[in-house]
Amino acid sequence: MGSEFDSIREVPRQPIxxxxxxxxxxxxxxxxTLPDGRETIVIGDVERCKxxxxxxxxxxxxxxxxxxxxxxxxxxxxxxxxxxxxxVVRHAAERGLCYVTDDPxxxxxxxxxxxxxxxxxYGVPAHPEQLGSLERLSECVESGRGxxxxxxxxxxxxxxxxxxxxxxxxxxxxxxVARDPHTGEIQGFFINDSGxxxxxxxxRFVDADTMRMAWEEAQGMCVVTDLPNMER
Amino acid sequence: MTTQLLxxxxxxxxxxxxxxxxxxxxxxxxxxxxVPTLRCGQPAFGFFACSASRRPGQPTRLSPPDRxxxxxxxxxxxxxxNLSAVVPFAASPAWTxxxxxxxxxxxxxxxxxxxxxxxxxxxxxxxFFAGNAGDAESRAALVKMxxxxxxxxxxxxxxxxxxxxxxxxxx
Numbered sequence: 001m002g003s004e005f006d007s008i009r010e011v012p013r014q015p016i017x018x019x020x021x022x023x024x025x026x027x028x029x030x031x032x033t034l035p036d037g038r039e040t041i042v043i044g045d046v047e048r049c050k051x052x053x054x055x056x057x058x059x060x061x062x063x064x065x066x067x068x069x070x071x072x073x074x075x076x077x078x079x080x081x082x083x084x085x086x087x088v089v090r091h092a093a094e095r096g097l098c099y100v101t102d103d104p105x106x107x108x109x110x111x112x113x114x115x116x117x118x119x120x121x122y123g124v125p126a127h128p129e130q131l132g133s134l135e136r137l138s139e140c141v142e143s144g145r146g147x148x149x150x151x152x153x154x155x156x157x158x159x160x161x162x163x164x165x166x167x168x169x170x171x172x173x174x175x176x177v178a179r180d181p182h183t184g185e186i187q188g189f190f191i192n193d194s195g196x197x198x199x200x201x202x203x204r205f206v207d208a209d210t211m212r213m214a215w216e217e218a219q220g221m222c223v224v225t226d227l228p229n230m231e232r
Numbered sequence: 233m234t235t236q237l238l239x240x241x242x243x244x245x246x247x248x249x250x251x252x253x254x255x256x257x258x259x260x261x262x263x264x265x266x267v268p269t270l271r272c273g274q275p276a277f278g279f280f281a282c283s284a285s286r287r288p289g290q291p292t293r294l295s296p297p298d299r300x301x302x303x304x305x306x307x308x309x310x311x312x313x314n315l316s317a318v319v320p321f322a323a324s325p326a327w328t329x330x331x332x333x334x335x336x337x338x339x340x341x342x343x344x345x346x347x348x349x350x351x352x353x354x355x356x357x358x359x360f361f362a363g364n365a366g367d368a369e370s371r372a373a374l375v376k377m378x379x380x381x382x383x384x385x386x387x388x389x390x391x392x393x394x395x396x397x398x399x400x401x402x403x
Contacts, residue, residue, distance in 0.1 A: 064285065065260045099258045099283060103329075106283035106295055109258030128254055150259050153286055154342065160334035162286050163342045167248065167263045169284065196288045219248040221259075 027144045027228075034178060034187060035205055043142045044176025045078075045229075046190040046203045052077040053173070055197030056108075059089040063108035068148070068171040069098060070194040071223075072110075072118045075146035075173060079124050079229050092118055115148055115171070115223040125226035132220035134186050134208060138177045141189070144228030147174040150221040153195060155214035156206065168218040170195055175203065237305040237361060240266065240353040243277045246308040252301060256313065257281050262294055265349065265381070268305070268357040269394035272312070275305035275361040278393045280321065291334070296327035297389055305361060322392035327385065335381045349377050360400050371401045 029043045052074040056066040063069075066089060073088045089108060092098035097118055099109035110118070112128035119126035124146065131137050140147050153170035154163030162169070176190035188208050193201040206214075238246065243266050247253060257263065262284040266277035280297040300321040301313040314321070336342045352374040359366035375398075382390055391398045 064287075065258075065283070068259055099260070101283060101295070101298075103283075103285075103295070105285040105293070109260035109283060111253075111255050111258055113255040114258075130249060154339060157288075158339055159288075160336055160339050160342045161291055163334070163339060163346075164262050164284075164292065164332075165265050166343070166346050168259055169262060169286070171259055195286070219245065221248075221254070 027142055031181065032178075038187060039181055040178045040187055041181045042176050042178055042190065043138075044190060046176035049074070049078055049173070049175040049192060050202040053192035053194060053202040054085070056085070056194035058084075059086040059108075061086075061089055061093060061107070062104035063089055063093070063098070064105045065099070066108035067194050068110035068115050069108055069118070071148040071171045071173050071192075072115055074192050074194075075119060075126075075148060075225065076122050076124060078146055078173075078175075079225070081122050081124065083122065088118060091121065095121075110171070112150060112221055112223050119146070119223070119225065126223055127226060129222050129224050130220055131222050131224070132216065134189075134211060134216060137174065137189070137211075137215070137220070137222065138179075138186055140222070140224050141174050141177050144230075146225040146229060148172070148223040149174050149191075149215050150218065151214040152218050153214075155217075156193070156210065157196065158210075166218065168215070168221060174222075178205065235306055237275060237358060238303075238308050240277075240350055240357055243303055243305070243308065244350075246303060247279060250303075250310070252310065252313055257299065258283070260284060260286075262292065264297075264390065264393070265346075266303075266353075267390055267394040268353070268360050268397045269302070270361070270396050271394065272302050272304075274311075276302045276311055277305060277357075278302045278321070280316075280389060280393055291331045293329055293331050294386070295329055296325070297321070300393065305357075322389075325388075325392060327389065330385050332386055333383070335383075345377060345381055349374070349381060352377060356401075360397055366400070375401050 032042045034040050056070045057064045069088045073085050076083050097114040100107050116126045150168035173192040178187040186208050261281040263281045269278045280300040282294040282297050285293040299315050302311040
């Protein structure tokens with residue numbers, strides 16, 4: 001595996017795939033009911049984005065620590081860029097944009113800088129941003145931007161095995177916001193999570209308290225696309 | 233002139249927001265708790281990080297630490313960042329992959345343990361940095377908490393990062 005990445009290649013400065021301009025579409029907002037029965041307004045293309053999620057590790061290099069890379073794949077596909085996890089993993093590995101070591105189980109990790117660079121490489125301008133609050137996170141999602149959130153897996157999955165030191169240790173895509181239709185209060189978010197392979201982790205509702213614990217308390221770090229998604 | 237040191241909580245926040253965390257340490261890596269140390273010649277907090285494998289239904293599996301860094305306790309400036317392959321933080325450690333069981337059966341239990349560890353460090357780190365003896369019961373309590381959070385062989389890595397602090401805790 002190491003011999004494939006010994007040489008340093010010149011990285012073209014142009015994006016790999018040019019995106020064409022299109023008419024700006026509004027972010028969908030629909031009345032719905034949360035799993036706990038509360039009335040809500042769901043803002044975001046949650047249903048359409050479900051198909052972009054899958055269990056991480058589906059790549060020819062056998063890398064398993066690819067939550068950040070799969071989140072990049074998710075955002076790229078949301079923006080109409082047709083890529084697979086394998087495409088993104090190989091792109092990252094060839095350019096030193098993910099962690100590579102002898103054990104494929106531990107390979108594929110990315111920094112927020114790596115994630116933003118990968119999106120840019122594929123023609124989707126993006127940047128790391130410490131949003132820091134659920135309200136700012138909502139604003140990004142509601143404005144149609146692609147959002148990768150860095151979270152603590154243990155708090156997100158309610159599993160003590162994966163809390164560690166409480167830092168962020170997992171990446172997910174945020175695809176929608178749930179707001180109380182009467183007060184506008186944030187009730188939670190909808191996410192695509194590649195970590196467990198559960199079908200319900202595609203477009204999964206995470207209540208605000210859990211998101212506060214898993215993301216906001218871990219300093220609220222994200223990768224956000226510079227522009228809204230015009231592919232709807 | 234009195235010396236004002238960052239609190240344990242402030243150091244953690246500083247690390248979480250630092251460019252190192254954004255640009256150098258993969259988000260999937262497991263980052264240690266900060267450990268007080270004087271090994272850099274001044275009050276500092278050391279960190280290390282390991283690549284991690286997290287598969288549902290199984291404990292987290294950590295590789296040996298592959299990087300470490302230290303922040304100055306006064307002001308929070310970065311004192312150094314190193315890959316272990318270039319500048320190891322311990323001499324010839326025979327570390328291997330380690331499975332880390334959950335320190336508590338519940339998430340609430342882990343959160344409480346982390347909060348207790350933070351509170352104990354807030355009280356003891358200033359004493360350590362000042363060269364004081366510190367409260368013996370508190371020192372023993374922190375050792376016990378750290379053993380619960382990071383059972384051997386993981387605790388050995390913490391000891392190797394800050395042998396001076398652990399010697400002080402256990403005297």
